[in-house]
Amino acid sequence: MSNNRPNNRPEDFAADGSSVEGAAPAKQSGSLFTAAGRGLSTGRSLGWLSLLLLFSALACLPFADIQVYPSDPWQELGRIGWGFITPWWDDPLSLFYALGQTVAFALLAVLFAVPLGLLLALKWQWRIIRWLAAAVRSVHEIFWGLLFMQLYGLSATTGLLAILIPYTGVFAKVFAEIFARQSRLPQATLSPGSDLISRYAYTLIPQAFAEMSHYVRYRFECALRSSAILGFIGLPTLGFHLETAFKQGDYSNAAALLWLFFLLIATIRFWLKPLLIPLYAIIAVLLLPQLPDTPDGLFWRFISQDIWPYSLQQGDLTSAMMWYSKVFTQEAWPALLDTLMLSQLALVLTGVIALLVYPLGSRALVNRGRLPGRLLLLVMRSTPEMIFAFVLLLVFGPSGLPAVLALAIHNGGLIGFLLAGHSEKQPQRIDDPTGFNRYLYQQTPRLYPGFLAFLFYRWEVILRESAIMGILGIATLGFFIDSAFEEIRYDKAFFLILVTAVLNILVDAVSRRLRRYSGAENAGGLG
Amino acid sequence: MSLFKKLFSTLLFAGAALSAQAETFVFTAIPDEDESRLQQRFNKVADYLSEQLDVDVKYIPVKSYAAAITAFRNNQVQLAWFGGLSGVQARRLVPGSEAIAQGYEDQFFKSYFIANSSTGLTAAENLTDALKGKTFTFGSKGSTSGRLMPEFYLREAFKAAPEDVFERVGFSGDHSRTIAQVQSGAYQVGAVNYTVWENELAAGNIDPAKVSVIWETPTYTDYQWTIRGDVNSRFGEGFKDKVRQALLNMKDKDLLASFPRESFVPATNADYQAIEDTAKAIGLID
Numbered sequence: 001m002s003n004n005r006p007n008n009r010p011e012d013f014a015a016d017g018s019s020v021e022g023a024a025p026a027k028q029s030g031s032l033f034t035a036a037g038r039g040l041s042t043g044r045s046l047g048w049l050s051l052l053l054l055f056s057a058l059a060c061l062p063f064a065d066i067q068v069y070p071s072d073p074w075q076e077l078g079r080i081g082w083g084f085i086t087p088w089w090d091d092p093l094s095l096f097y098a099l100g101q102t103v104a105f106a107l108l109a110v111l112f113a114v115p116l117g118l119l120l121a122l123k124w125q126w127r128i129i130r131w132l133a134a135a136v137r138s139v140h141e142i143f144w145g146l147l148f149m150q151l152y153g154l155s156a157t158t159g160l161l162a163i164l165i166p167y168t169g170v171f172a173k174v175f176a177e178i179f180a181r182q183s184r185l186p187q188a189t190l191s192p193g194s195d196l197i198s199r200y201a202y203t204l205i206p207q208a209f210a211e212m213s214h215y216v217r218y219r220f221e222c223a224l225r226s227s228a229i230l231g232f233i234g235l236p237t238l239g240f241h242l243e244t245a246f247k248q249g250d251y252s253n254a255a256a257l258l259w260l261f262f263l264l265i266a267t268i269r270f271w272l273k274p275l276l277i278p279l280y281a282i283i284a285v286l287l288l289p290q291l292p293d294t295p296d297g298l299f300w301r302f303i304s305q306d307i308w309p310y311s312l313q314q315g316d317l318t319s320a321m322m323w324y325s326k327v328f329t330q331e332a333w334p335a336l337l338d339t340l341m342l343s344q345l346a347l348v349l350t351g352v353i354a355l356l357v358y359p360l361g362s363r364a365l366v367n368r369g370r371l372p373g374r375l376l377l378l379v380m381r382s383t384p385e386m387i388f389a390f391v392l393l394l395v396f397g398p399s400g401l402p403a404v405l406a407l408a409i410h411n412g413g414l415i416g417f418l419l420a421g422h423s424e425k426q427p428q429r430i431d432d433p434t435g436f437n438r439y440l441y442q443q444t445p446r447l448y449p450g451f452l453a454f455l456f457y458r459w460e461v462i463l464r465e466s467a468i469m470g471i472l473g474i475a476t477l478g479f480f481i482d483s484a485f486e487e488i489r490y491d492k493a494f495f496l497i498l499v500t501a502v503l504n505i506l507v508d509a510v511s512r513r514l515r516r517y518s519g520a521e522n523a524g525g526l527g
Numbered sequence: 528m529s530l531f532k533k534l535f536s537t538l539l540f541a542g543a544a545l546s547a548q549a550e551t552f553v554f555t556a557i558p559d560e561d562e563s564r565l566q567q568r569f570n571k572v573a574d575y576l577s578e579q580l581d582v583d584v585k586y587i588p589v590k591s592y593a594a595a596i597t598a599f600r601n602n603q604v605q606l607a608w609f610g611g612l613s614g615v616q617a618r619r620l621v622p623g624s625e626a627i628a629q630g631y632e633d634q635f636f637k638s639y640f641i642a643n644s645s646t647g648l649t650a651a652e653n654l655t656d657a658l659k660g661k662t663f664t665f666g667s668k669g670s671t672s673g674r675l676m677p678e679f680y681l682r683e684a685f686k687a688a689p690e691d692v693f694e695r696v697g698f699s700g701d702h703s704r705t706i707a708q709v710q711s712g713a714y715q716v717g718a719v720n721y722t723v724w725e726n727e728l729a730a731g732n733i734d735p736a737k738v739s740v741i742w743e744t745p746t747y748t749d750y751q752w753t754i755r756g757d758v759n760s761r762f763g764e765g766f767k768d769k770v771r772q773a774l775l776n777m778k779d780k781d782l783l784a785s786f787p788r789e790s791f792v793p794a795t796n797a798d799y800q801a802i803e804d805t806a807k808a809i810g811l812i813d
């Protein structure tokens with residue numbers, strides 16, 4: 001890349017985009033050869049990084065809240081199991097309506113979030129943009145939903161924004177990272193005076209298009225999950241009925257919803273055709289729920305009053321500071337430690353589970369026998385964590401343990417699924433090892449850098465998701481945020497959300513650095 | 528980009544069409560138990576009110592106590608069936624709103640403390656030290672009978688916050704789930720609304736060999752219908768009184784049994800002063 005003229009804009013971008021924090025050698029993202037993810041990653045640095053992760057989790061173990069309580073769950077588990085294999089729903093129409101809503105919210109939110117994310121990605125070298133993206137990503141969809149509910153009530157707008165906003169942050173980050181991996185060579189063919197838009201429109205976007213559309217497709221699956229989960233706070237998606245069914249112990253109903261959701265996810269590639277998307281979008285708009293309107297002026301009331309403590313509104317700075325420091329020392333700080341410890345454990349366990357389950361779903365490793373594995377991965381990644389947590393709570397009693405396991409199963413299934421996909425794309429030779437040896441000595445080592453990159457991507461996701469485990473009575477940040485919403489204390493909720501956002505920005509920065517140092521940078525753009 | 532523009536304008540259009548609809552009187556209720564039963568119950572109430580008031584009446588279900596309060600505050604609903612605490616919270620946020628009717632039973636409501644049989648705890652006159660160190664679940668965080676009053680009496684008996692009395696304190700989300708979790712042993716002890724307990728017991732969902740009542744709280748005022756102050760200007764003079772009368776005149780045994788309440792009796796904001804004081808005492812409201 002040093003053959004470019006010194007003042008060439010693309011060169012600037014390469015330097016800015018990849019090493020703003022000075023953590024990585026600038027040439028890394030410029031080279032054609034790093035695009036495949038090899039080159040920098042040595043076994044040693046990967047090994048150190050893995051050990052570091054493992055030790056961090058072990059160090060958390062003595063302090064983490066993972067006690068097991070004896071209980072007698074078998075009757076209930078039996079009913080859940082029986083329900084799972086006897087799915088039943090009385091009123092198919094309402095079921096399909098909820099299904100339609102789920103797709104509608106997900107589709108429209110992604111359609112809006114992609115261009116917005118792309119816009120942010122164009123200026124990724126600006127730290128403020130990266131912080132903004134990290135901040136909006138850090139808040140769980142459910143909490144975005146609860147925030148917007150104060151403004152737009154229980155409405156389509158609330159549901160759309162709750163998905164759209166965090167997804168914009170995610171798209172911005174991932175698109176920027178995909179762009180950073182592209183070769184800079186094609187840009188040399190552009191006129192030196194080309195502006196930013198032309199550079200992207202004529203070189204980077206076409207270069208990255210396949211990877212980007214692959215990622216959008218994957219994210220759409222995530223959006224379906226988010227959309228379903230928003231039902232937990234009252235939007236008319238699948239989660240609405242799922243929560244009800246689980247709450248009431250109607251496990252056959254719950255199973256009908258889950259099976260339908262699995263089917264929806266498993267068949268995405270058959271029904272999500274690019275040409276049909278405009279049609280789907282129109283149907284989606286028509287499908288959006290018609291809910292009673294909220295009056296105007298709520299937004300102003302919310303940002304000028306609701307989210308600030310009373311003392312601050314009165315201009316009493318001293319007692320406002322006291323209020324903030326009290327919330328921080330009594331709730332935010334201990335919760336922050338708990339959240340970090342639980343997510344650290346969940347992260348490492350996620351990695352272990354992912355490595356164990358991915359071969360089951362890869363044709364390269366189990367040949368035609370991959371169907372059960374695929375099904376397992378589907379169930380693991382598509383079942384909302386809350387459901388796992390609920391079942392595990394019955395087994396282990398209330399502690400951080402069900403939360404850690406629920407997060408690890410869900411995310412392990414997700415990473416396992418992504419790894420399985422990549423495993424099948426690995427070139428193979430006739431004299432490659434087979435069976436267990438291929439798993440141990442060929443596939444896993446080849447996938448390992450990508451695996452670590454996935455894991456780092458999921459770090460912030462796990463951090464975010466640990467937030468909604470308040471039902472278990474574990475005092476994560478999310479527990480206090482949820483309590484604040486329940487107690488109609490938006491000032492406290494807002495402050496705790498800010499703390500969460502800052503934590504996420506830090507975790508994001510650390511994981512960026514770790515990925516660079518280890519060379520586990522490139523994972524084909526999936527995360 | 529034109530697709531997005533189009534979409535966006537369609538969205539706006541849909542929003543405009545929505546607000547142009549005829550005035551519908553909308554109400555909600557806190558989701559304190561089995562939701563399919565709530566749906567049935569309140570759809571019947573909507574039919575009844577629609578008949579009595581001569582306007583379209585609609586019930587919208589919500590997923591949390593806070594969502595019910597928010598909908599009331601934002602005028603998405605004009606009437607709500609609140610618990611004691613949620614009613615107090617809602618009326619603080621909406622000046623001019625009024626408690627207009629309560630269930631006959633709500634004048635002397637109570638909570639049950641229930642325990643899994645493996646704890647060896649049995650019914651007693653007081654909250655005893657044997658409770659210390661157990662795992663404990665409230666219902667919803669914003670519940671009167673599942674949170675506020677039980678916490679108040681716990682604090683009174685042990686002179687300590689629940690987190691310091693019990694080894695672990697959870698929030699099951701609602702009363703039915705509290706019963707299920709104590710019955711399965713996931714939590715050892717819990718606090719529930721007594722009507723939900725009696726209902727579930729009668730429905731055969733409770734195994735007395737596994738879970739039983741160990742203490743009941745003194746009585747307090749609970750659920751009530753609360754209406755916004757501005758309904759008269761929106762639905763016509765005297766509308767509030769018509770709603771009150773319609774609720775008090777509800778005689779249909781089926782309808783009342785679904786609450787379950789014997790009848791509805793008049794209520795005022797002042798009836799809930801004690802609840803507000805309690806909530807302040809334990810720091811749930813400022």
